[in-house]
Amino acid sequence: QHSCKLLIVGGGSGGCTMAAKLSKYERDLIILEPNDTHYYQPMFTLIGGGMKTISQSRSSTKSVIPKNVKWIQDKVKSFNPKVNIVTTSNGDIINYDYMVVSIGLQFNYNQIIGLREALDKKDSGVCTNYSSQYVEKTYQILQNFNGGNAIFTFPNTPIKCAGAPQKIMYITEDYLRRKGKRNKANIIYKTSTPAIFGVKKYAQKLQQICNARNISVGTRQNLIKIDSTQNKATFEFLDIPNKTESLEYSMLHVTPPMGPPDVLIKSSLSNSAGYLDVDPYTLRHNVYGNIFGIGDCTSCPTSKTGAAVAAQSIVVLKNMINVMNGKNIKDKYDGYTSCPLVTGYSKCILAEFDYNLKPLETFPINQGNELRSMLLMKKHVLPFIYWNIMLKGYWNGPKTIRKIMHFGLD
Numbered sequence: 229q230h231s232c233k234l235l236i237v238g239g240g241s242g243g244c245t246m247a248a249k250l251s252k253y254e255r256d257l258i259i260l261e262p263n264d265t266h267y268y269q270p271m272f273t274l275i276g277g278g279m280k281t282i283s284q285s286r287s288s289t290k291s292v293i294p295k296n297v298k299w300i301q302d303k304v305k306s307f308n309p310k311v312n313i314v315t316t317s318n319g320d321i322i323n324y325d326y327m328v329v330s331i332g333l334q335f336n337y338n339q340i341i342g343l344r345e346a347l348d349k350k351d352s353g354v355c356t357n358y359s360s361q362y363v364e365k366t367y368q369i370l371q372n373f374n375g376g377n378a379i380f381t382f383p384n385t386p387i388k389c390a391g392a393p394q395k396i397m398y399i400t401e402d403y404l405r406r407k408g409k410r411n412k413a414n415i416i417y418k419t420s421t422p423a424i425f426g427v428k429k430y431a432q433k434l435q436q437i438c439n440a441r442n443i444s445v446g447t448r449q450n451l452i453k454i455d456s457t458q459n460k461a462t463f464e465f466l467d468i469p470n471k472t473e474s475l476e477y478s479m480l481h482v483t484p485p486m487g488p489p490d491v492l493i494k495s496s497l498s499n500s501a502g503y504l505d506v507d508p509y510t511l512r513h514n515v516y517g518n519i520f521g522i523g524d525c526t527s528c529p530t531s532k533t534g535a536a537v538a539a540q541s542i543v544v545l546k547n548m549i550n551v552m553n554g555k556n557i558k559d560k561y562d563g564y565t566s567c568p569l570v571t572g573y574s575k576c577i578l579a580e581f582d583y584n585l586k587p588l589e590t591f592p593i594n595q596g597n598e599l600r601s602m603l604l605m606k607k608h609v610l611p612f613i614y615w616n617i618m619l620k621g622y623w624n625g626p627k628t629i630r631k632i633m634h635f636g637l638d
């Protein structure tokens with residue numbers, strides 16, 4: 229039995245950022261997080277390409293939770309928002325006055341037949357950058373590739389970092405070209421979405437890159453089955469009933485289907501799709517006014533990224549402080565999100581946009597072009613910002629930089 233003024237459920241990017249920010253105003257805080265290792269997930273793309281190692285992407289959970297915040301290493305088992313209580317897997321009961329929910333997304337591997345076995349099989353050619361458990365396998369497969377189909381998939385669900393399924397494809401293409409093996413490979417992108425990217429400006433550029441680099445793009449096609457004994461992947465055509473296609477693969481990079489965690493779906497905190505039901509601008513729960521949400525588990529119709537978490541964090545902080553002081557809330561999140569679309573070992577398109585899918589670029593150069601500077605930023609600057617500024621509570625996204633760079637003109 230525990231009691232606190234402020235409970236943070238989930239100690240990933242959103243939870244740890246909010247713990248750092250809120251602990252500067254409030255002493256009576258508990259954070260509930262089951263894992264003892266914290267990963268900087270955006271680095272997984274670079275690990276898959278052999279540009280970073282897994283140990284560079286992680287740190288102990290203890291080291292990313294502020295000293296004056298109490299960490300309970302456990303999972304929420306049920307939410308009881310009517311009585312301001314959560315129960316945990318170990319049977320504890322935690323009572324709170326205010327709560328932040330930041331439990332991210334869960335991977336639903338079982339929605340693709342044979343996926344889990346294929347990933348667990350050592351020499352299967354099937355990998356995913358999405359999990360710390362499998363990300364190192366990607367680079368092994370890349371190094372051992374010796375011709376055939378290299379297939380990259382995007383599932384039929386919302387996912388985090390919607391660019392990541394294709395970033396590893398461009399890295400693979402570049403790798404094979406540098407090793408003189410490009411002509412032995414067919415590089416194929418299979419996506420459930422109707423276009424290669426959701427924002428027109430960047431989609432046009434990415435499609436051009438695929439054409440120029442001989443990458444075949446199939447839209448509205450969804451991976452449903454993997455036969456890892458015969459190295460075959462089966463896709464359904466989402467707009468053509470009953471039509472499927474099976475392809476042989478040498479390399480298959482899968483983005484697993486994702487969804488809100490089961491504990492949220494079955495709670496009274498979720499909307500009909502299972503996500504935490506918050507106001508997309510204020511990030512306050514639509515039914516329970518003492519609950520806020522941040523990050524991937526929320527119903528915000530933004531592209532789910534760490535960059536979005538950064539921009540949301542200042543809004544959640546200010547609005548929560550006002551609620552705790554009995555004042556009206558006024559701060560609003562504009563849907564800002566960002567996706568560094570790594571297009572090879574030396575270049576990156578830095579997509580940044582808002583709820584209207586309108587580009588909202590930080591730097592006064594056209595970020596729709598492939599730029600070396602943006603890859604250097606992704607590799608060296610963003611990890612520094614994450615560990616040393618964001619998780620310490622001082623990063624609210626690049627809005628201030630953008631304003632300075634544009635001389636106050638927006």
Ligand code: FAD
Nearest residue numbers: 238240241242269270303304331332389523524533534535
């Ligand atoms: P998470 O950081 O995933 O944290 C959720 C936490 O909740 C976890 O620690 C988990 O253990 C905990 N939890 C789960 N269930 C429970 C429970 N029942 N009780 C208590 N705790 C629970 N973002 C970018 O901005 N730029 C990028 O370039 C980028 N690239 C990416 C590439 C890959 C391959 C991946 C996987 C992600 C990438 N992202 C990127 C996305 C970014 O990592 C996420 O959007 C971000 O981590 C979301 O933060 P979150 O707090 O919502 O979720």
Ligand code: UQ1
Nearest residue numbers: 270534535538566590613614625626
């Ligand atoms: C960002 O703020 C952020 O959080 C630290 C990321 O990673 C998790 C990002 O990938 C990006 C692109 C941003 C946006 C930052 C700048 C400087 C454009």
